[in-house]
Amino acid sequence: xxxxxxxxxxxxxxxxxxxxLGAYCAPTYEKFLTxxxxxxxxxxxxxxxxxxMKRRGLDKPACKEVNTFIHDTKNNIKAVCxxxxxxxxxxxxRISLRPFTLTxxxxxxxxxxxxxxxxxxxxxxxxxxxCNEHGEPVHFDESLLVT
Numbered sequence: 001x002x003x004x005x006x007x008x009x010x011x012x013x014x015x016x017x018x019x020x021l022g023a024y025c026a027p028t029y030e031k032f033l034t035x036x037x038x039x040x041x042x043x044x045x046x047x048x049x050x051x052x053m054k055r056r057g058l059d060k061p062a063c064k065e066v067n068t069f070i071h072d073t074k075n076n077i078k079a080v081c082x083x084x085x086x087x088x089x090x091x092x093x094r095i096s097l098r099p100f101t102l103t104x105x106x107x108x109x110x111x112x113x114x115x116x117x118x119x120x121x122x123x124x125x126x127x128x129x130x131c132n133e134h135g136e137p138v139h140f141d142e143s144l145l146v147t
Contacts, residue, residue, distance in 0.1 A: 026138075027130070027132075027138040027139050028132075028138060029132065029134070029136035029137065029138055031138070032129075032136075032137050032138050032139065032140065033074070034056055034057070035056060035058065035067060035140070036067070036068060036069060036070050036137075036140045037069070037070055037074065037077065038052065038069040038070070038071055038103075039070070039071050039072055039073055039074075040071065041069075041071045041101075041103070048103060048105075048120050049103070049105035049106075049118035049119065049120040050115075050116070050117060050118050052069060052105070053067060053105055053116060053118055054114075054115075054116070059114045059115070059116040060114065062112045062113060063107045063111075063112045063113070063114065063116035064107070064116075065106070065107050066104065066105065066106050066107070067104070067105050068102050068103070068104045068105070068140055068143060069102065069103045069104075069105070070100050070101075070102055070127065070140075071100070071101040071102065071103065072100050072101065076100075077100075077127075077129075077137055078135060078136060078137065080094050080095075080096045080097075080127060080129055080131075080137065081094060081129070081131035081135040081136065081137060082135060084097075085097055085098075086129075089128055092130055093128050093129065093130055093141050094128070094129055094130070094131060095126055095127070095128050095144070096126045096127045096128075096129075097126075098126070099124040099125055099126050100124070100125060100126075100127050100143075101122070101123075101124055102122070102123055102124070102125050102127070102143055103120050103121070103122050104120070104121045104123065104143075105118040105119070105120055106118060106119050106120075106121070123143075123145070125143035125144055125145055126143060126144045127140065127142075127143050128140075128141040128142045128143065128144065129141060
């Protein structure tokens with residue numbers, strides 16, 4: 001007797017594919033760094049967001065609408081994943097205990113195809129991130145103004 005017959009084999013193949021795809025699509029620390037880490041802040045001239053979004057590949061295949069760069073050390077950002085640097089914010093997120101220096105890039109509108117044009121907003125904000133099981137940030141959720 002074979003363990004899988006007919007549709008059982010199809011279902012098993014489907015489940016294995018879904019699990020493999022889920023692991024492949026899981027956000028990573030490396031992707032977080034590519035999208036959000038920039039310390040010290042790169043000196044690229046007046047068009048910081050235009051240059052950085054292109055340099056990080058955030059303009060392909062279409063212009064990313066909004067992206068935030070964090071100008072602090074990797075260790076300080078990772079600390080938000082611990083009790084010494086962050087606290088629970090609900091839904092698997094953590095909020096920093098102190099503000100970070102950030103630059104938020106917003107697409108100016110028009111075509112969503114490159115070349116992309118961005119406006120930039122420099123600010124000091126608390127960050128909200130998701131962390132993986134290794135205590136590394138893997139998703140930037142939002143930032144809250146310092147009040």
